[in-house]
Amino acid sequence: MSAGSSRTGRSLLLLAPLLLFLIGFFVWPLFSMMSQAVSDPAVLRLLPRTAEVVVDWDRKSPPTMPMQTALMEDLRTVDDDQALGDMVRRLNSARSGFRTLMSKTTSALEDTANPPADLISIDKRWEKPEFWLAIADALSPLTDRNLLAAVDLGRNSAGEIEHLPAEQSVNRVILVRTFWIAALVTFTCACIGFPYAIIAASLTGWKRDLMLAAVLLPLWTSLLVRTAAWFILLQEQGLINDLLRWLGLIDAPLPLIFNRTGVIIAMTHVLLPFMVLPIYSVLITIPNNLMPAAASLGANPLRAFLRVLLPLSLRGVASGGLLVFISAIGYYITPALIGGPGDQMISSIIAFYATGSANWGMAGALGVVLLIATLHLYSVYARLSAEEQGRR
Amino acid sequence: MAEFIRFDRITKFYGSLCVVENLELDIAKGEFVSLLGPSGSGKTTLLMMLAGFEQPTSGDILLDGTAINAVPTHKRDMGVVFQNYALFPHMSVGENIAFPLQMRGMGRAEIAERVARALDMVQLSAFAERRPSQLSGGQQQRVALSRALVFEPRVVLMDEPLGALDKQLREQMQLDIRDLHRRLGLTIVFVTHDQSEALTMSDRVAVFNKGKIEQIGTPRQVYDEPATRFVAEFIGETNLVEGVVEAVQGEEASVRLTSGAHIVSAVSGTVATGQTVYLSIRPERVDLTEIRGGARNCLETEVTDSVYQGDHLRVQLHNAAHPLIAKLGRRSREFPPGTKVFAGFSASDCRVIAP
Numbered sequence: 041m042s043a044g045s046s047r048t049g050r051s052l053l054l055l056a057p058l059l060l061f062l063i064g065f066f067v068w069p070l071f072s073m074m075s076q077a078v079s080d081p082a083v084l085r086l087l088p089r090t091a092e093v094v095v096d097w098d099r100k101s102p103p104t105m106p107m108q109t110a111l112m113e114d115l116r117t118v119d120d121d122q123a124l125g126d127m128v129r130r131l132n133s134a135r136s137g138f139r140t141l142m143s144k145t146t147s148a149l150e151d152t153a154n155p156p157a158d159l160i161s162i163d164k165r166w167e168k169p170e171f172w173l174a175i176a177d178a179l180s181p182l183t184d185r186n187l188l189a190a191v192d193l194g195r196n197s198a199g200e201i202e203h204l205p206a207e208q209s210v211n212r213v214i215l216v217r218t219f220w221i222a223a224l225v226t227f228t229c230a231c232i233g234f235p236y237a238i239i240a241a242s243l244t245g246w247k248r249d250l251m252l253a254a255v256l257l258p259l260w261t262s263l264l265v266r267t268a269a270w271f272i273l274l275q276e277q278g279l280i281n282d283l284l285r286w287l288g289l290i291d292a293p294l295p296l297i298f299n300r301t302g303v304i305i306a307m308t309h310v311l312l313p314f315m316v317l318p319i320y321s322v323l324i325t326i327p328n329n330l331m332p333a334a335a336s337l338g339a340n341p342l343r344a345f346l347r348v349l350l351p352l353s354l355r356g357v358a359s360g361g362l363l364v365f366i367s368a369i370g371y372y373i374t375p376a377l378i379g380g381p382g383d384q385m386i387s388s389i390i391a392f393y394a395t396g397s398a399n400w401g402m403a404g405a406l407g408v409v410l411l412i413a414t415l416h417l418y419s420v421y422a423r424l425s426a427e428e429q430g431r432r
Numbered sequence: 433m434a435e436f437i438r439f440d441r442i443t444k445f446y447g448s449l450c451v452v453e454n455l456e457l458d459i460a461k462g463e464f465v466s467l468l469g470p471s472g473s474g475k476t477t478l479l480m481m482l483a484g485f486e487q488p489t490s491g492d493i494l495l496d497g498t499a500i501n502a503v504p505t506h507k508r509d510m511g512v513v514f515q516n517y518a519l520f521p522h523m524s525v526g527e528n529i530a531f532p533l534q535m536r537g538m539g540r541a542e543i544a545e546r547v548a549r550a551l552d553m554v555q556l557s558a559f560a561e562r563r564p565s566q567l568s569g570g571q572q573q574r575v576a577l578s579r580a581l582v583f584e585p586r587v588v589l590m591d592e593p594l595g596a597l598d599k600q601l602r603e604q605m606q607l608d609i610r611d612l613h614r615r616l617g618l619t620i621v622f623v624t625h626d627q628s629e630a631l632t633m634s635d636r637v638a639v640f641n642k643g644k645i646e647q648i649g650t651p652r653q654v655y656d657e658p659a660t661r662f663v664a665e666f667i668g669e670t671n672l673v674e675g676v677v678e679a680v681q682g683e684e685a686s687v688r689l690t691s692g693a694h695i696v697s698a699v700s701g702t703v704a705t706g707q708t709v710y711l712s713i714r715p716e717r718v719d720l721t722e723i724r725g726g727a728r729n730c731l732e733t734e735v736t737d738s739v740y741q742g743d744h745l746r747v748q749l750h751n752a753a754h755p756l757i758a759k760l761g762r763r764s765r766e767f768p769p770g771t772k773v774f775a776g777f778s779a780s781d782c783r784v785i786a787p
Contacts, residue, residue, distance in 0.1 A: 332485050333518035335505035338535035338583065344506075347531070351522050 077404030080183035082130040087114040108159045135174035186405035218385040222368035228308045233315030241323035270306040298380040315360040322356030436461035442491035453643040466630035469640030511580030513590040519564035526560035532583040550582040664712040671713040691753035696779040717781035718758035727776030735767045
């Protein structure tokens with residue numbers, strides 16, 4: 041018994057570095073991303089007293105006196121201008137007009153010589169329940185605003201979910217574009233990678249090694265370097281255009297960079313190993329006498345391929361496709377460098393929110409959407425491969 | 433005997449390596465021919481050329497009078513049974529057997545009927561829905577066999593199909609295949625390195641060595657009348673004794689051994705007086721007696737060892753110049769080592785082989 045538990049303890053000790061690493065660099069960031077997406081502390085942090093009294097409010101009638109005094113009390117104690125700015129931005133996005141109302145209110149409250157009796161005496165707008173409703177809603181520490189906004193939805197004043205106006209609806213377009221580019225890249229990878237893997241698996245000796253090395257070598261080079269190399273190759277005065285013009289095939293340079301074509305070419309190249317290797321690993325497990333057997337039974341090469349080799353290698357194509365697709369929807373550097381403004385994918389938007397506008401909530405929410413999409417794909421794949429196993 | 437399959441001066445090189453050399457072989461319709469030889473002797477290569485997986489470097493393969501060198505495998509109409517069965521793992525047993533029929537564009541109802549009959553023939557009707565991986569080796573082999581037969585091919589080719597089975601199952605399958613051959617009148621070309629398998633099943637055995645056929649004949653011929661030293665040693669066990677021909681008379685020759693003893697032996701090839709030859713004496717044809725018996729050939733020997741092997745006694749003998757082995761029946765008395773015995777055998781039980 042004690043020997044058993046000490047052995048378990050020692051095994052855990054061996055695993056400890058891994059577990060610590062996983063917790064520190066995988067579980068914790070994932071958790072904080074997800075909590076950023078749904079947390080909304082900007083208002084609650086500054087208005088704790090208001091939060092206590094607003095619970096008793098019926099959400100319809102004009103504000104009660106305790107609510108007004110609590111809010112005034114809260115606003116007086118705020119000494120962090122940036123936090124105040126965050127709160128005002130948050131409230132203004134729920135109800136326009138808050139910005140002017142708040143600046144008027146705070147400056148009135150700073151006038152200690154002549155303290156106002158209540159908020160309504162500062163501005164008539166404080167009478168209206170809508171403004172208080174916005175505060176009451178914003179006081180909840182959890183929100184679905186970011187998640188809804190990530191898919192271009194929002195709540196109206198009645199709290200119902202509705203589509204955001206068209207000028208604010210870019211996320212859905214970008215999400216669809218992301219999936220479309222990823223699908224195109226997966227398709228071209230499969231078109232190139234499948235025949236490539238078949239040829240590599242059918243060869244022996246140094247020829248096979250050479251083909252595999254040709255796939256693996258780019259994998260050992262940094263992604264940034266490879267993308268930069270494509271940048272040089274694809275530009276108007278780049279190698280490809282120069283060569284085509286020298287051969288006399290084209291007169292004017294082909295537009296290969298800062299557009300969709302360039303993005304697809306570069307991403308296909310970068311992701312090709314992830315398609316070739318799974319297919320190859322499945323192909324080499326297929327006994328090499330099955331194709332001769334099919335031929336001897338009267339199948340011409342095409343039918344032998346369709347009936348024997350293709351179904352047997354489909355598992356490899358599926359896992360390769362999944363790997364490529366999942367990697368592709370998270371791509372950032374390649375579309376940013378090679379693509380035009382119309383080719384930016386969801387990661388660029390996440391990066392914009394995270395580093396450009398410091399809106400961690402939106403960045404987290406888009407990240408969650410991406411994560412959910414990936415998990416869905418994976419569960420579909422897992423179910424398909426489980427069925428496959430069951431049939432065997 | 434009109435030939436059905438004809439290999440006409442077939443040569444096959446892999447790079448600079450010659451695996452089949454100027455080979456001639458005719459096979460009649462309905463015949464069961466085994467290609468027997470050690471690995472690397474070219475027998476499998478010959479079968480692969482017949483199936484169309486390999487192309488001969490030179491020479492023609494004729495089927496029913498027409499050259500088929502240019503005909504691709506899928507149009508040759510030959511059923512091939514592979515060493516590792518080559519069943520399609522993603523199809524059920526029934527689908528595997530239906531495959532060649534589907535390739536021939538047969539109707540659904542006819543396919544179902546033929547598959548049922550084919551499964552019945554190998555007693556696997558209950559397994560039609562199973563995957564090949566759920567069957568035992570012997571069952572998989574039977575599926576492979578019925579898949580190769582279901583479309584009634586003109587020729588059935590088998591590449592060491594029983595190699596992966598255990599001994600008992602292998603012997604059962606040998607008899608089953610032999611029975612199918614007789615019942616269906618199939619033309620079968622069977623590759624094996626197992627001489628007892630070839631002897632059990634074949635109408636004729638072609639013994640391969642280094643890309644050439646050393647001898648072709650009925651199992652009785654290749655065993656009892658080996659034409660070359662290779663055949664004598666490869667098929668069964670034999671005593672090879674060196675000697676010089678003293679006289680040839682009709683189908684018999686008189687040979688003087690290095691020990692000085694004289695042996696009268698049957699001759700199959702042509703030997704000249706004075707030539708150094710080998711005598712092949714099958715161990716089971718040797719009789720041991722303590723007094724000089726009435727056999728035509730008699731060698732004075734001494735027992736060095738005697739091993740009881742269940743169905744026979746294996747006795748090692750030694751005379752002045754060469755060791756000998758004798759296999760005695762169960763009824764024979766035992767000879768303790770050191771016993772002086774006479775090893776006797778008739779002239780027709782030994783064979784002169786030119787080296």
